[in-house]
Amino acid sequence: MRYSALKVIKESLTGHKGWKPVWRSPQPKKHYDIIIVGGGGHGLATAHYLASKYGMHNIAVLEKGWIGGGNVGRNTTIIRSNYQLPENQPFYEYSMKLWENQEQELNFNTMVSQRGILNLFHSDPQRDAYVRRGNAMIMSGAGAELIDQDAVRKLYPYLDFDNARFPIKGGLLQPRGGTVRHDAVAWGYARSADSRGVDIIQNCEVTGFQITNGNCTGVNTSKGQITANKIAVCVAGSSSRVMSLAGINLPIESHVLQAFVTEGLKPFISGVITFGAGHFYVSQSDKGGLVFGGDIDGYNSYAQRGGLPVVEDVCEGGMAIMPAIGRAKLLRNWGGVVDMSMDGSPFIDRTHIKGLYFNGGWCYGGFKATPASGLCYAHLLATDEPHPKAKDFRLDRFSRGAIIDEKGVGAQPNLH
Numbered sequence: 001m002r003y004s005a006l007k008v009i010k011e012s013l014t015g016h017k018g019w020k021p022v023w024r025s026p027q028p029k030k031h032y033d034i035i036i037v038g039g040g041g042h043g044l045a046t047a048h049y050l051a052s053k054y055g056m057h058n059i060a061v062l063e064k065g066w067i068g069g070g071n072v073g074r075n076t077t078i079i080r081s082n083y084q085l086p087e088n089q090p091f092y093e094y095s096m097k098l099w100e101n102q103e104q105e106l107n108f109n110t111m112v113s114q115r116g117i118l119n120l121f122h123s124d125p126q127r128d129a130y131v132r133r134g135n136a137m138i139m140s141g142a143g144a145e146l147i148d149q150d151a152v153r154k155l156y157p158y159l160d161f162d163n164a165r166f167p168i169k170g171g172l173l174q175p176r177g178g179t180v181r182h183d184a185v186a187w188g189y190a191r192s193a194d195s196r197g198v199d200i201i202q203n204c205e206v207t208g209f210q211i212t213n214g215n216c217t218g219v220n221t222s223k224g225q226i227t228a229n230k231i232a233v234c235v236a237g238s239s240s241r242v243m244s245l246a247g248i249n250l251p252i253e254s255h256v257l258q259a260f261v262t263e264g265l266k267p268f269i270s271g272v273i274t275f276g277a278g279h280f281y282v283s284q285s286d287k288g289g290l291v292f293g294g295d296i297d298g299y300n301s302y303a304q305r306g307g308l309p310v311v312e313d314v315c316e317g318g319m320a321i322m323p324a325i326g327r328a329k330l331l332r333n334w335g336g337v338v339d340m341s342m343d344g345s346p347f348i349d350r351t352h353i354k355g356l357y358f359n360g361g362w363c364y365g366g367f368k369a370t371p372a373s374g375l376c377y378a379h380l381l382a383t384d385e386p387h388p389k390a391k392d393f394r395l396d397r398f399s400r401g402a403i404i405d406e407k408g409v410g411a412q413p414n415l416h
């Protein structure tokens with residue numbers, strides 16, 4: 001069923017009886033060409049691109065819970081391509097271009113809103129670092145503007161410019177950055193993949209891999225055994241747990257990241273503001289709630305909930321830079337399990353087990369990567385060659401000394 005303004009008008013005049021379920025609920029087949037483990041944004045985008053771009057349709061997405069129940073539906077919805085390193089920048093810019101065309105591609109309103117993202121700086125060295133980053137962005141076509149204190153003041157007059165510890169001196173603005181309705185992304189990709197014949201099987205947990213003589217030929221699941229020519233794992237915060245079922249140890253730790261939403265307020269934050277020095281970022285949803293977050297909880301966990309010390313820490317970060325936020329009432333908060341890699345960069349790669357592939361290590365920034373990750377993973381699965389935009393996201397990069405340390409902080413997942 002295609003969606004259009006005409007269809008909405010017709011349905012509203014006829015009692016909304018013509019809408020159909022957005023995807024089917026099929027029983028798993030015995031065999032697929034490709035099984036994707038994990039029905040998050042990345043798994044569903046992979047299925048969409050395998051079917052739409054590579055003409056592969058005998059595919060299953062196995063999801064242990066429900067579509068959108070993982071990080072794809074738990075994040076703070078920010079998209080940007082303000083990366084600096086040559087291994088990262090072209091990939092994230094590619095993703096940004098895919099976002100810009102996503103609604104047309106999926107015929108689904110994912111509410112892509114390029115409202116701009118502003119990274120504040122507070123000192124001369126931090127400004128110099130942003131100049132370098134901005135130049136890398138400009139060279140890759142991502143676009144960037146370094147703005148001074150007056151320009152920040154014009155945009156957001158209520159920030160605390162004279163904060164004793166972090167006085168605001170200016171910011172790096174990416175006007176094309178912004179937000180996207182996160183769960184609509186999962187639904188849009190699911191709908192597209194399903195309409196092209198992909199089986200999306202919810203409540204189907206992968207509990208083991210069938211591996212003989214170094215070949216992976218299928219999975220054990222809570223709905224029985226299913227075989228496939230290729231198995232593509234894409235389980236974000238559960239990466240280390242799931243890959244350990246195949247005996248693979250990953251350079252990834254799982255940590256909890258929390259998100260917060262306030263009551264609805266009149267519009268007053270037009271874009272996304274990040275206060276990296278105090279680790280706080282905020283935007284305002286179309287419903288008026290302030291959506292914000294900060295640091296990870298700082299200990300390894302697979303629980304989708306965080307602790308109170310980080311709630312306090314994040315709120316302090318908000319109060320430090322935007323004192324007025326102290327008057328807003330917090331409505332809800334939640335946690336997601338993020339797959340923190342040791343250098344802060346992701347993996348899209350084959351494993352040493354034939355037929356077994358891995359996508360993960362997205363840290364707390366994988367939402368913005370969803371379209372490019374799906375396309376590059378689909379390319380790898382369909383052609384057995386890395387996509388040129390993701391050619392450096394290899395699993396062996398640590399043994400080769402080729403780490404992609406965007407922030408230059410070393411092997412410290414809590415600092416990326």
Ligand SMILES: Cc1cc2nc3c(=O)[nH]c(=O)nc-3n(C[C@H](O)[C@H](O)[C@H](O)COP(=O)(O)OP(=O)(O)OC[C@H]3O[C@@H](n4cnc5c(N)ncnc54)[C@H](O)[C@@H]3O)c2cc1C
Pocket residue numbers: 037038039040041042043062063064065066068069070071072073074075076077078079204205206207234235236237238242257258259293334335336337338362363364365366367368369
């Ligand atoms: C609070 C928070 C805020 C964030 N904010 C941002 C942001 O603003 N911008 C940004 O770019 N990124 C952000 N992120 C990160 C981003 O959400 C993730 O990097 C990204 O969503 C991960 O990919 P995914 O969507 O495929 O993950 P998920 O949606 O988590 O998908 C993985 C799926 O695998 C399933 N699974 C796990 N184990 C199994 C199994 N054994 N069998 C079958 N299925 C299994 C899970 O149930 C899950 O549905 C944030 C994350 C969090 C938690």
